[in-house]
Amino acid sequence: MNIEKKIIEIINDVIDSDVMQDVNIDSNSDNIEGWDSLSHLQIIIAIESEFKIKFKTSEINELKSIKSLVERVSELINAN
Amino acid sequence: MKIAFLSNFTNDFIVKELSSKLKENGEELALYLPGFNQINQEIINPQSELYKFSPEIIFISMDYSYLFENLLNKIIDINVIKIKEEIFLEFKNFLDIIETLLENSRELKVFIDSVVIDSKYFNHLLELNSEFSVSDLVVRLNAILIDFAEKKDRITLVNLHNVIYKYGEKKLFDNRLLYLSKNKWSSFGIRKVAELYTRYINAYFGKRKKCIVLDLDNTLWGGIVGQDGVENILLSNDGVGKAFYDFQLGLLKLYNQGILLAINSKNNENDVLEALEKHPYMVLRKNHFSSIRINWNNKAQNIKEISKELNIGIDSLVFLDDSEFERNLIKSELPEVAVPDLPDEPSDYASFLSSLPFFDTFFLSKDDFKRNKTYLENIKRKELENSFTDIKEYYRSLNMRAYISSINDFSFSRVVQLIQKTNQFNMTTKRYTESEVRSFLTDDKIKIFTIRLEDKFGDYGIIATIILFLERESIRIDSFIMSCRVIGRTLEKAILSYVYNLGKKLNKRSIVGEFYPTKKNIPAAKVYPESGFKQVNENTWFFDIQNNSIKCPEWIKFEEEI
Numbered sequence: 001m002n003i004e005k006k007i008i009e010i011i012n013d014v015i016d017s018d019v020m021q022d023v024n025i026d027s028n029s030d031n032i033e034g035w036d037s038l039s040h041l042q043i044i045i046a047i048e049s050e051f052k053i054k055f056k057t058s059e060i061n062e063l064k065s066i067k068s069l070v071e072r073v074s075e076l077i078n079a080n
Numbered sequence: 081m082k083i084a085f086l087s088n089f090t091n092d093f094i095v096k097e098l099s100s101k102l103k104e105n106g107e108e109l110a111l112y113l114p115g116f117n118q119i120n121q122e123i124i125n126p127q128s129e130l131y132k133f134s135p136e137i138i139f140i141s142m143d144y145s146y147l148f149e150n151l152l153n154k155i156i157d158i159n160v161i162k163i164k165e166e167i168f169l170e171f172k173n174f175l176d177i178i179e180t181l182l183e184n185s186r187e188l189k190v191f192i193d194s195v196v197i198d199s200k201y202f203n204h205l206l207e208l209n210s211e212f213s214v215s216d217l218v219v220r221l222n223a224i225l226i227d228f229a230e231k232k233d234r235i236t237l238v239n240l241h242n243v244i245y246k247y248g249e250k251k252l253f254d255n256r257l258l259y260l261s262k263n264k265w266s267s268f269g270i271r272k273v274a275e276l277y278t279r280y281i282n283a284y285f286g287k288r289k290k291c292i293v294l295d296l297d298n299t300l301w302g303g304i305v306g307q308d309g310v311e312n313i314l315l316s317n318d319g320v321g322k323a324f325y326d327f328q329l330g331l332l333k334l335y336n337q338g339i340l341l342a343i344n345s346k347n348n349e350n351d352v353l354e355a356l357e358k359h360p361y362m363v364l365r366k367n368h369f370s371s372i373r374i375n376w377n378n379k380a381q382n383i384k385e386i387s388k389e390l391n392i393g394i395d396s397l398v399f400l401d402d403s404e405f406e407r408n409l410i411k412s413e414l415p416e417v418a419v420p421d422l423p424d425e426p427s428d429y430a431s432f433l434s435s436l437p438f439f440d441t442f443f444l445s446k447d448d449f450k451r452n453k454t455y456l457e458n459i460k461r462k463e464l465e466n467s468f469t470d471i472k473e474y475y476r477s478l479n480m481r482a483y484i485s486s487i488n489d490f491s492f493s494r495v496v497q498l499i500q501k502t503n504q505f506n507m508t509t510k511r512y513t514e515s516e517v518r519s520f521l522t523d524d525k526i527k528i529f530t531i532r533l534e535d536k537f538g539d540y541g542i543i544a545t546i547i548l549f550l551e552r553e554s555i556r557i558d559s560f561i562m563s564c565r566v567i568g569r570t571l572e573k574a575i576l577s578y579v580y581n582l583g584k585k586l587n588k589r590s591i592v593g594e595f596y597p598t599k600k601n602i603p604a605a606k607v608y609p610e611s612g613f614k615q616v617n618e619n620t621w622f623f624d625i626q627n628n629s630i631k632c633p634e635w636i637k638f639e640e641e642i
């Protein structure tokens with residue numbers, strides 16, 4: 001399973017913006033339009049249910065980039 | 081659809097889920113959703129964005145735990161009574177705001193969440209046993225809310241409780257989201273609340289389905305009637321077969337709310353009709369089905385015909401079939417038909433049916449309800465009858481009370497109806513017209529009585545009438561009519577016993593009864609001989625009052641009613 005590809009897919013789904021945005025490994029909440037605090041939580045819960053993992057409350061707001069998400073998701077999957 | 085949401089928590093997630101659901105169903109949707117806790121501002125200010133948006137419906141989406149949070153946290157206190165008073169006051173303020181909303185908007189339909197308090201505010205064993213109980217607070221707040229809504233037909237309450245009962249806080253809540261975003265619902269909870277709101281929206285816009293098209297084998301009963309035989313299909317009021325029985329009861333409940341039922345089955349028609357007519361635990365009989373297609377044709381073709389026959393659109397049909405093949409066929413050939421996937425496990429059929437969102441309505445008219453009420457009661461009687469081997473025991477258990485009274489203004493039309501319509505238990509089948517019956521009223525030699533019956537399952541209303549001609553030495557029973565719904569309960573004996581007592585009181589010597597056979601009144605043929613009448617000629621029966629008596633069966637309480 002390609003974690004990065006899946007996460008990008010989820011973000012595209014949640015953000016559902018009118019303009020096509022190029023979401024890639026370097027994307028984060030600052031350079032993607034619509035990635036605000038509410039959609040961030042939606043992204044988080046969508047990722048959780050996709051990968052059957054759970055983030056801690058305290059780390060959720062630290063995971064606002066594709067890179068950090070991919071890293072953390074990989075860690076949690078390996079820990080399972 | 082123009083829908084607004086006002087909320088005291090972050091309900092963006094719920095609204096987003098809801099809007100994607102409605103859009104999936106092809107709805108044109110405009111939403112208005114101010115930030116959380118804008119309820120008062122939006123409602124009180126007549127120039128607010130809310131009123132400019134002019135929604136058709138509005139959801140007052142509430143986290144009551146959050147609304148009362150400060151007070152709930154203070155409840156373990158010597159002044160608990162005062163804290164509770166403050167909660168009621170806070171709630172009253174909330175309802176006053178809703179009142180203002182109604183005043184400021186003419187047509188708006190308002191949905192308000194029922195009061196749910198999260199269990200973390202409950203005080204364990206103190207609950208229900210002390211003044212520190214929060215549970216009773218919830219009950220009372222809901223009572224106030226229901227009372228408030230009852231008087232206002234623009235308000236409908238959203239039964240949020242049902243979601244909590246069904247799935248539980250553990251699955252529905254996500255504490256992380258509560259602290260990160262002021263929304264306590266988990267992704268699962270968000271989905272469930274959105275589903276619930278969607279049901280209210282669809283019901284409001286009249287998107288109720290009209291007809292359930294049913295497969296038979298392994299859907300309405302277990303097994304295949306054509307192979308297994310009527311006596312071997314799985315259907316009973318006990319054990320595994322009860323799953324199908326309960327499923328049928330669920331369908332009957334919908335039928336009683338005005339939902340049509342239709343059959344779409346690959347079978348030999350005779351096998352099915354035999355099962356429908358003869359199986360002792362068949363809840364749904366042939367006459368419950370408005371349209372029947374039992375053949376070996378393509379089921380999609382059958383559905384098209386059913387829709388035509390009933391003159392309702394394809395999109396108001398729901399198709400239930402255990403076969404995935406048939407379901408997929410309908411899904412692909414007739415995508416407008418709702419085809420929910422029946423569970424693999426028949427034990428889940430009944431709860432599955434009750435969870436379907438297609439038949440929602442906020443109210444049932446009295447007529448909808450009453451029409452089939454007697455039918456339901458009869459099912460219970462039948463069940464009871466089946467559980468007794470001794471018929472007298474059964475009669476005793478029914479707890480029958482019969483009330484006889486002279487005809488009056490209220491019963492007049494019912495008497496005429498009985499005279500004109502009753503075929504089976506009708507001794508003489510004299511079809512008097514309304515004016516003929518009226519002329520009897522002024523003749524003091526003619527007595528007309530009506531009989532009303534109740535039993536432990538319900539009130540039948542007036543189900544019998546008897547017309548007596550008082551002659552010099554005898555009482556002649558001119559007409560004796562009983563509704564077919566109460567045949568077989570020995571009520572006729574009780575009525576004749578009343579006539580006997582009347583004869584005695586009036587010092588008559590005899591009762592004269594007549595029986596004129598027709599094609600249909602066979603059920604009444606033996607009434608007179610079985611009560612001790614002697615036949616004097618072909619149609620006339622004679623009862624000697626002075627030397628005989630007729631006793632009222634001990635299991636019927638028979639009283640005069642004014």
